[in-house]
């Protein structure tokens with residue numbers, strides 16, 4: 744008899760298993776030029792439809808004006824912790840190709856590039872926390888983002904600090920058990936909703 748696949752038996756790569764989105768960053772940590780370049784290269788080498796590379800990034804280092812301008816567009820809940828990150832990286836997707844035709848799905852491609860930056864952060868011993876909680880119009884104005892380019896996310900990158908440094912409400916979220924929907928409710932085979940099972944013919 745085949746059984747629905749369960750998550751207990753296997754472990755994923757440590758870079759993926761160890762990745763999470765903290766709020767407590769070390770406000771004294773700075774990112775070196777080589778580390779920064781490594782992160783940007785990781786994003787740049789992401790796959791995209793037809794190698795169209797619809798992404799652009801605005802990169803602020805804590806203390807510089809780009810960081811301040813990105814920070815200013817964050818929602819207050821994110822501002823309450825993100826100011827201790829070493830980097831704030833705004834991901835922006837172009838709607839049109841250079842020949843004026845629409846990109847296939849620029850959000851999909853740009854999110855892949857962000858994912859690569861996030862995993863590369865983990866490989867460098869850093870942490871990354873993506874945010875959709877920002878004002879896209881304010882970000883576009885603050886950073887002179889032209890029409891036809893859509894801000895998708897801001898990612899905070901930095902070195903992890905103790906959860907004890909956070910105010911109570913954020914500390915509770917920081918230390919909460921992380922959860923995911925079970926495999927059987929996520930991966931199907933046969934008909935929609937039928938869980939993938941052990942064994943080839945399951």
Ligand SMILES: Cc1cc2nc3c(=O)[nH]c(=O)nc-3n(C[C@H](O)[C@H](O)[C@H](O)COP(=O)(O)O)c2cc1C
Nearest residue numbers: 762763764765818821872873874875876877896921
């Ligand atoms: C597109 C996107 C938008 C997000 N927006 C926010 C946000 O505005 N504020 C925040 O604290 N976390 C945000 N997150 C982080 C998620 O809450 C987090 O990834 C999720 O809870 C899973 O936790 P984990 O990353 O620690 O596994 C966002 C993540 C993604 C991918």
